[in-house]
Amino acid sequence: MNQVRRDVFQAISDPTRREIIGLLSRRTLNLNNVADHFTISRPAVAKHIRILTECGLVTVQTRGRETFCQADLKGLKEVSDWANTYQQFWQDKLDALERFLDEDLPDENL
Structure with a gap:
């Protein structure tokens, strides 16, 4: 495969x-508890969990007959780093716009 x-x-x-x-960032839940929060089928929720597990955002642990899911938010650092790049870009653009507008304003003290 x-x-x-x-x-x-x-x-x-x-x-x-x-x-x-x-949901999982607030507490560990078993698969059935996660599925209870959605109107989609349990197999569909399990597929979403599998995708989240494959990319490292969720860890799954089987205890007895139950499967527990827990968020692993360290994986979101990649998203945060990417977004911060653009945050700095837009902050620089807004700062430049502010400087430009400040230069064009008449001096009120004259």
Whole structure:
């Protein structure tokens, strides 16, 4: 079977997976508890969990007959670093715009 390489950006592109990450960031839940929060089928939730696991955002542990899921948010650092690059870009642009506008304003003290 050909293993698909998944990345964090692919994982968070889906709103259901983002909601699962949000749920699991607050507490560890078993698979049934996660599925109870959604109107989609349990197998569909399990598929989302598998994708999140493949990219390292969720860890899954079997205890007895239950499967527990826990968020591992360290993987979101890649997203944070990427977003921060653009945050700095836009901050620089807004700072330049502010300087430009300040230069064109008449001096009120004259």
